[in-house]
Amino acid sequence: MQSLYRLYPSNASCARRPRPKTPVFSICLSASKPLGCSAAICGRTSLAVKGPTVSNYAWVCFLCRSAARRPGDATDVRCRSCGKSCECIGYKTPIPPKSKLQEWEALRRLYYCKKQQGLARRTRDRVRRIHSLEKEILRLESVPSNPGRTKAVKLMKKRLKALLDR
Numbered sequence: 001m002q003s004l005y006r007l008y009p010s011n012a013s014c015a016r017r018p019r020p021k022t023p024v025f026s027i028c029l030s031a032s033k034p035l036g037c038s039a040a041i042c043g044r045t046s047l048a049v050k051g052p053t054v055s056n057y058a059w060v061c062f063l064c065r066s067a068a069r070r071p072g073d074a075t076d077v078r079c080r081s082c083g084k085s086c087e088c089i090g091y092k093t094p095i096p097p098k099s100k101l102q103e104w105e106a107l108r109r110l111y112y113c114k115k116q117q118g119l120a121r122r123t124r125d126r127v128r129r130i131h132s133l134e135k136e137i138l139r140l141e142s143v144p145s146n147p148g149r150t151k152a153v154k155l156m157k158k159r160l161k162a163l164l165d166r
């Protein structure tokens with residue numbers, strides 16, 4: 001992660017610039033940390049969208065360093081050059097110019113790092129929910145039953161099954 005932020009450092013020259021109303025660097029990769037900015041990309045909005053009305057997201061091909069605009073819930077967005085699946089990087093993330101290899105590499109690393117973190121977090125949450133449901137089912141089954149408890153246990157077992165089947 002350190003090296004990523006070295007490529008997208010926040011530096012003094014950017015800090016002196018007036019801040020945009022829309023946070024340009026809040027990345028839609030379920031990111032808690034923004035990309036940061038560098039003198040090279042600070043303020044660039046070639047494909048970054050200003051304003052909340054545009055609903056198109058940036059879909060990129062890291063191999064070809066190309067981007068396309070599609071809705072965030074689009075399925076199977078293909079690269080126009082190589083035909084491979086594109087990755088959605090959100091709608092506020094600036095897209096580096098094709099020639100900036102290092103910025104593309106940093107973007108790619110950040111994207112996959114965030115994706116991995118998101119996956120780990122979802123797995124953790126799922127395990128927590130499973131344990132919590134199992135515990136609650138055991139607790140309710142250990143006390144005398146009544147229609148409400150029976151219904152609750154049934155519902156929780158259904159939820160548990162759905163979680164385990166995922």
Ligand SMILES: [Zn+2]
Pocket residue numbers: 061062063064065066079080081082083084
């Ligand atoms: Zn491609």
